[in-house]
Structures are given as structure tokens and as C-alpha cells.
Amino acid sequence: MRLGPQHGVQRFLRKVLISIALGLPGIGLIALVTRTPEGNSMGFPFAWSAPTSPCFAPNPLNGCGFTYNVPMIALDYAIWVGLIFALLVAVQRLRSRASKVAPS
Numbered sequence: 001m002r003l004g005p006q007h008g009v010q011r012f013l014r015k016v017l018i019s020i021a022l023g024l025p026g027i028g029l030i031a032l033v034t035r036t037p038e039g040n041s042m043g044f045p046f047a048w049s050a051p052t053s054p055c056f057a058p059n060p061l062n063g064c065g066f067t068y069n070v071p072m073i074a075l076d077y078a079i080w081v082g083l084i085f086a087l088l089v090a091v092q093r094l095r096s097r098a099s100k101v102a103p104s
Contacts, residue, residue: 015088023081027073030080045079046072 034042042048049066 011092015085015092018088019081019085022084023077026080026084027077030076043072043076046076048073048076 030044031048034044036042047069049068
């Protein structure tokens with residue numbers, strides 16, 4: 001049975017929404033994993049923050065803080081959402097190939 005174009009659009013939108021939803025905890029996990037001993041979240045693949053002054057151990061309590069680069073955070077999030085989307089597409093293609101090959 002051949003499904004109409006509406007079905008393809010719905011599957012695409014479902015993958016996009018799942019990718020966006022999984023990107024938020026993913027970016028939070030990256031922030032925790034890349035945290036330096038001074039409390040600075042480096043981010044991955046782009047650096048998100050930098051100390052604002054040449055302090056040994058910058059933190060907001062001793063007058064030394066961080067500046068956060070919001071465009072880099074957004075770009076990092078977009079990269080992770082794109083990677084999750086690509087992973088979802090690859091898994092769906094593998095599942096569809098496996099269901100065609102497997103005997104019923």
C-alpha cells in the first residue's frame with residue numbers, strides 16, 4: 001500500500017520535533033560534561049563562555065565572572081539538533097530495510 005505525501009510530511013515533522021526535544025537535554029548534558037573546575041561551561045563543538053577578567057579562579061562571588069556567547073550556544077544547539085535528526089533518519093532507513101528483508 002502506497003501512502004500519500006501527507007504521511008511523509010507528518011513523519012518529517014515528527015522527526016524535527018523529536019530532534020528539538022532531544023536537543024535540549026543534550027545541550028544541557030554537554031554543558032555539564034564540559035564544565036571546567038572554575039565552573040565555566042566550555043560547550044562542544046564551540047566554546048560558550050570565557051572569563052571576563054584575568055582572575056585565577058573566576059566566579060561571580062569574587063568579582064570575576066563569565067561572558068556567555070549566545071550565538072555560539074544557539075549554533076551548538078542547532079548542530080546537535082541536526083545530528084539527532086540525521087540519526088533518526090538513519091535509524092528509520094535501517095528499520096525499513098530490515099523489515100523489507102526479514103521474512104514475514
